[in-house]
Amino acid sequence: MHEAPREIEELIDLMAKLPGLGPRSARRAVLYLIRKRGILLHPLADAMHAVAATARECVVCGNVTTSEICEICSSEKRATGELCVVEDVADLWAMERAGVFKGRYHVLGGTLSALDAVGPEELRIPKLVQRVADEGISEVILALNATIDGQTTAHYIAEELDGRCDVTSLAQGVPIGGELDYLDDGTITAAMKARKAL
Amino acid sequence: MHEAPREIEELIDLMAKLPGLGPRSARRAVLYLIRKRGILLHPLADAMHAVAATARECVVCGNVTTSEICEICSSEKRATGELCVVEDVADLWAMERAGVFKGRYHVLGGTLSALDAVGPEELRIPKLVQRVADEGISEVILALNATIDGQTTAHYIAEELDGRCDVTSLAQGVPIGGELDYLDDGTITAAMKARKAL
Structure with missing residues (x-):
C-alpha cells in the first residue's frame, strides 16, 4: 500500500507501533499532526528528543527519572x-x-x-x-x-x-462504586472471604 | 498531578492531544516509548521532524504531499x-x-x-x-x-x-459482509430504494 509520500508512510508505520494505536488510528493521528504542525508536531518531536536524551532508570528503585536517583527516592x-x-x-x-x-x-x-x-x-x-x-x-x-x-x-x-x-x-474486594452485578466471581469471592464487621 | 519528571510529563501532555489517545493511553505510550528508546523513540522523533519539514498541500487537489503537486495529480x-x-x-x-x-x-x-x-x-x-x-x-x-x-x-x-x-x-446500501440485523434503519431504507434486478 502506497497512498502517501514516503516520509509520511514512515511516520504512520512508527506511530502504529504504539500501544493503543493501530494502522487506521495511526493514519488519523498523522493527518491531525500535519494539520497541527506548529502547535503539535514540532513540539512533540522536540519533546521526544528531550525524553530520549534524559530519561533513565532510578538506580535505587527502578522508577523513570531524569537524574541518577528519582525524586521520590531522594525526597526527605x-x-x-x-x-x-x-x-x-x-x-x-x-x-x-x-x-x-x-x-x-x-x-x-x-x-x-x-x-x-x-x-x-x-x-x-x-x-x-x-x-x-x-x-x-x-x-x-x-x-x-x-x-x-x-x-x-x-x-x-x-x-x-x-x-x-x-x-x-493490597486488599482485594469490591471496587468503590462497583456494582455486584458487573463483578466477576473471583472478586466477589475475595470480597466475601475478607468481609469485615461494621 | 506531578508523578513523572517535567520532560516526561510534557511528552505525555502532548501525546494526550492526539486523536484516539487519552491521558491514560498517553502515559502507557510514553512508558513504552522510553523502553523502546533506540528502536522507536528516536526514529519517531526524527520521522516527525522530517514530516514537519516536508509535508504540504498539493496546490492542485489539496492532497498531502512533499512536492508542489502530489503524486496522483502529476501521474500520467x-x-x-x-x-x-x-x-x-x-x-x-x-x-x-x-x-x-x-x-x-x-x-x-x-x-x-x-x-x-x-x-x-x-x-x-x-x-x-x-x-x-x-x-x-x-x-x-x-x-x-x-x-x-x-x-x-x-x-x-x-x-x-x-x-x-x-x-x-457513491451508491448507498448494505456494506459487503453486512448483516441486516446490525444495520441502521437509514441504511436499510437506502438499500431498499436503490434495489436492483438480479
Missing part, C-alpha cells in the same frame, strides 16, 4: 521504613495519583512468568531483598496486579522476605 | 476526465486502498456546516468549479461521507456544477 519527605513493590512505572504513577502512600517504591520491571522465562534474576527481586536489609525496612507492601503472574510473584517475594520484615498486600 | 497514468471529490485526505487514502478509482481527486478540506460557519469559500469548492472548466472534466464523483453535512455539501456541489459535467455519487 517520604517515609523510609516502608517500601511499596509495583510491577512497573505505570503502577507507581497510579499509586502516586491515589496519594495514599507516603513511603518509597520498588519497581520490579514485570512479574515472574514460567511461560516467558522470567525468573527472579530478570526482575529487581534480589535488589529488593538487599534494600530491605540495607535500608532497615520494616514493612514491604506488595501492590501487584491481581493476575495469576502478579499473585505468583507476590507469594515468591513474601517467601524471600519471610522473617526479614512485615509483608502485606 | 491517472485518467484526466474524472474527478473524485472527498472531504479529507483520510478519505482519499481509503479510496486509494480500495484501488477502484483511476482518475484524480479533489480534497474539499471539510464539509459545509452552518453550525461551524463553514461556507463554500472555506472549502475548496470554487477551486473545484474552476478545475472542472480548466481540465475539461466530464464526470465528478462525489465520495462524501453519508452524514447530514456530507450530503448537504454533495447537493450544493451538484447544483454548482449543474450543466457543466456529469455529477454522480
Whole structure:
C-alpha cells in the first residue's frame, strides 16, 4: 500500500507501533499532526528528543527519572521504613495519583512468568531483598496486579522476605462504586472471604 | 498531578492531544516509548521532524504531499476526465486502498456546516468549479461521507456544477459482509430504494 509520500508512510508505520494505536488510528493521528504542525508536531518531536536524551532508570528503585536517583527516592519527605513493590512505572504513577502512600517504591520491571522465562534474576527481586536489609525496612507492601503472574510473584517475594520484615498486600474486594452485578466471581469471592464487621 | 519528571510529563501532555489517545493511553505510550528508546523513540522523533519539514498541500487537489503537486495529480497514468471529490485526505487514502478509482481527486478540506460557519469559500469548492472548466472534466464523483453535512455539501456541489459535467455519487446500501440485523434503519431504507434486478 502506497497512498502517501514516503516520509509520511514512515511516520504512520512508527506511530502504529504504539500501544493503543493501530494502522487506521495511526493514519488519523498523522493527518491531525500535519494539520497541527506548529502547535503539535514540532513540539512533540522536540519533546521526544528531550525524553530520549534524559530519561533513565532510578538506580535505587527502578522508577523513570531524569537524574541518577528519582525524586521520590531522594525526597526527605517520604517515609523510609516502608517500601511499596509495583510491577512497573505505570503502577507507581497510579499509586502516586491515589496519594495514599507516603513511603518509597520498588519497581520490579514485570512479574515472574514460567511461560516467558522470567525468573527472579530478570526482575529487581534480589535488589529488593538487599534494600530491605540495607535500608532497615520494616514493612514491604506488595501492590501487584491481581493476575495469576502478579499473585505468583507476590507469594515468591513474601517467601524471600519471610522473617526479614512485615509483608502485606493490597486488599482485594469490591471496587468503590462497583456494582455486584458487573463483578466477576473471583472478586466477589475475595470480597466475601475478607468481609469485615461494621 | 506531578508523578513523572517535567520532560516526561510534557511528552505525555502532548501525546494526550492526539486523536484516539487519552491521558491514560498517553502515559502507557510514553512508558513504552522510553523502553523502546533506540528502536522507536528516536526514529519517531526524527520521522516527525522530517514530516514537519516536508509535508504540504498539493496546490492542485489539496492532497498531502512533499512536492508542489502530489503524486496522483502529476501521474500520467491517472485518467484526466474524472474527478473524485472527498472531504479529507483520510478519505482519499481509503479510496486509494480500495484501488477502484483511476482518475484524480479533489480534497474539499471539510464539509459545509452552518453550525461551524463553514461556507463554500472555506472549502475548496470554487477551486473545484474552476478545475472542472480548466481540465475539461466530464464526470465528478462525489465520495462524501453519508452524514447530514456530507450530503448537504454533495447537493450544493451538484447544483454548482449543474450543466457543466456529469455529477454522480457513491451508491448507498448494505456494506459487503453486512448483516441486516446490525444495520441502521437509514441504511436499510437506502438499500431498499436503490434495489436492483438480479
